[in-house]
Amino acid sequence: MKSVHKDWILFNGSIVNTKEKEPMISLEERGLQFGDGVYEVFRLYDGKPHLLDLHLDRFFRSMEEIELEPPFSKEELISQLQQLIEKNQFKEDGNVYIQISRGVQPRNHLFELNLQPTYYANIVPFPRPTSLIENGIKATAAEDIRWHRCHIKSLNLLPNIMIKNKIAKEGYYEAILVRNGIVTEGCHSNFFIVKNGTLITHPANQFILYGITRHHVISLAKQLNIPVEERQFSLQEVYEAEECFFTATPIEIVPVTQIGKDWYQTEEQRVIKKLQAAYKESVYTANIK
Ligand SMILES: Cc1ncc(COP(=O)(O)O)c(C=O)c1O
Numbered sequence: 001m002k003s004v005h006k007d008w009i010l011f012n013g014s015i016v017n018t019k020e021k022e023p024m025i026s027l028e029e030r031g032l033q034f035g036d037g038v039y040e041v042f043r044l045y046d047g048k049p050h051l052l053d054l055h056l057d058r059f060f061r062s063m064e065e066i067e068l069e070p071p072f073s074k075e076e077l078i079s080q081l082q083q084l085i086e087k088n089q090f091k092e093d094g095n096v097y098i099q100i101s102r103g104v105q106p107r108n109h110l111f112e113l114n115l116q117p118t119y120y121a122n123i124v125p126f127p128r129p130t131s132l133i134e135n136g137i138k139a140t141a142a143e144d145i146r147w148h149r150c151h152i153k154s155l156n157l158l159p160n161i162m163i164k165n166k167i168a169k170e171g172y173y174e175a176i177l178v179r180n181g182i183v184t185e186g187c188h189s190n191f192f193i194v195k196n197g198t199l200i201t202h203p204a205n206q207f208i209l210y211g212i213t214r215h216h217v218i219s220l221a222k223q224l225n226i227p228v229e230e231r232q233f234s235l236q237e238v239y240e241a242e243e244c245f246f247t248a249t250p251i252e253i254v255p256v257t258q259i260g261k262d263w264y265q266t267e268e269q270r271v272i273k274k275l276q277a278a279y280k281e282s283v284y285t286a287n288i289k
Contacts, residue, residue: 005122006088010080010098012119013072015087029118030111031101035156037117038062039099042212043249044123045283047091052078054212055249059098062153068102071117084121094125095250099155128283129251133276136255136265137173139246141235142166144177144184144207151206160187174246176259179207182232189248190214193241194271198227200237213247220278226271242267245275252279 008015011023030036040062042055056074063070072080081096103115146159164187167175174186184202185191190211192201199221204210221228238244243265244256255272257265 005097005124006090006094008084008087010084010119010121013080015080015083023120025118026104028104028106029101030103030105030115031099031118031155033107034109035154035158036066036111037068037099037101037155038066038153039097039155040153041098041249042096043283044085044090044092044094044096046093047085049081049085049096050283051212051216052081054215058153058210058212059100063100065149065152066102066154068100068117069114070100071119081121084123088123090123090125092125093127094123096121096123101155126250129254132173132251132254136257137246138171138258139174139176139186139244139256140167140170140172140260141178141262142175144179146177148206150184150208151204151210153209163187172260174254174256176235176238178235181234182207183235183238184208185211186246186248189246189251189254192217192245192247193233193238194243195237195241197242197271198229199271200229200231200233200241202232203230211247211249213249213252216282217247217253217275217279220275220282224274224278226274239263243269243272245272252276252283 007017007019009018016023040055040059042052043050056077060074098121100117100119102111103117105112105115142163163175174189176191177184177186183191185208190201190208192199202208218228239262246254253272253276255269
């Protein structure tokens with residue numbers, strides 16, 4: 001089996017070497033049967049976690065939303081993740097993936113109380129995708145066919161996967177999702193437009209994931225005196241925008257150069273460039289939390 005993650009993983013509280021022994025997960029694990037669980041992805045730059053507190057707060061909120069009782073405190077989890085990084089002697093740029101699912105029981109929609117959750121975390125080396133960041137990507141509009149609890153970082157990503165695979169066949173990297181005429185976000189990233197110099201993005205409610213990169217970009221924009229509006233907007237407003245971009249932990253800030261056959265980047269991406277420079281600076285600033 002081809003795997004790209006580092007050999008040592010965190011598995012149910014222990015650091016184990018997957019080269020020596022692949023961890024066993026029961027066929028009746030609810031994560032496997034129902035996608036009954038949540039996950040998180042955070043970045044390591046030079047082996048150091050970036051915005052870890054915010055990511056773990058969201059992880060705990062996601063667990064609370066699905067009534068999954070974590071088998072660790074936040075401090076215990078931080079210590080286990082630190083051991084994971086140290087055991088792998090990881091000092092590069094990478095992504096840490098962590099998922100937790102409800103546990104094992106005979107298949108039944110009704111979950112039993114007091115199950116022992118299953119969780120693991122691994123590190124995937126991932127340099128900053130400078131080509132995407134510098135050259136941008138093509139996007140296209142697509143119907144947002146997801147559920148009404150998009151703020152939960154659930155393991156159930158089937159709608160996102162279906163949309164992503166459809167648009168990829170058409171040559172696009174990301175979708176601009178539209179629900180009832182309102183632009184929400186992408187399949188795996190948040191979406192922003194710049195109109196008359198103002199940064200506009202969908203409000204943080206149940207129709208989008210509260211992206212940590214989104215949050216960070218909004219605070220950087222405020223520091224740079226770029227006006228920010230968190231409000232609903234239509235596809236028409238996107239076509240009237242000067243600049244558009246996606247944000248997500250692995251890809252940071254990625255400009256959109258084209259939307260279907262309806263919009264092409266014509267301007268110089270002044271705001272995006274400012275934000276990207278501020279983001280990069282924040283990444284390699286020591287002790288950022
Ligand atoms: C649907 C969706 N929106 C937004 C994001 C971006 O979130 P973050 O910036 O926390 O990585 C993701 C990331 O996985 C996502 O899946």
